[in-house]
Amino acid sequence: MDIIFLGGLKIDTIIGIYDWERKTKQTVILDIEMAHDIQKAAATDDIENTLDYKAVSQHVISFVEQSNFFLVEKLAEEIISTIRKEFKVPWVKLTLNKKGAISGASDVGIIIERGVK
Numbered sequence: 001m002d003i004i005f006l007g008g009l010k011i012d013t014i015i016g017i018y019d020w021e022r023k024t025k026q027t028v029i030l031d032i033e034m035a036h037d038i039q040k041a042a043a044t045d046d047i048e049n050t051l052d053y054k055a056v057s058q059h060v061i062s063f064v065e066q067s068n069f070f071l072v073e074k075l076a077e078e079i080i081s082t083i084r085k086e087f088k089v090p091w092v093k094l095t096l097n098k099k100g101a102i103s104g105a106s107d108v109g110i111i112i113e114r115g116v117k
């Protein structure tokens with residue numbers, strides 16, 4: 001299966017377990033890989049025949065901006081769930097980077113994949 005990806009998508013949201021994190025938005029950075037057969041789009045050169053990564057990015061930005069979960073695990077699971085449901089994507093891999101959450105670490109977060117390619 002082919003992969004359509006979005007990399008380095010930065011979104012501000014409420015995320016975290018501490019009191020200050022419930023009041024102050026933080027930035028999460030998403031790398032998203034989505035399985036999709038691109039052959040029909042390549043043959044027809046028509047946006048109607050593919051997974052529109054612009055539409056996916058707008059949906060994910062809106063979803064994450066409105067969310068207010070405690071754990072990155074929950075946010076990651078819900079992002080994949082909404083992508084699979086809204087866009088009928090069979091397999092999604094998500095890297096969620098909560099950069100700056102740990103002093104001394106340049107990156108911290110979670111990598112999950114759901115579904116079958």
Ligand SMILES: Nc1nc2c(c(=O)[nH]1)N=C([C@H](O)[C@@H](O)CO)CN2
Pocket residue numbers: 015016017018021070071072073098101102
């Ligand atoms: N496995 C996790 N560990 C921690 C999380 C989390 O979401 N998953 N969150 C925190 C705090 O919110 C942290 O980001 C602030 O330093 C701590 N550990």
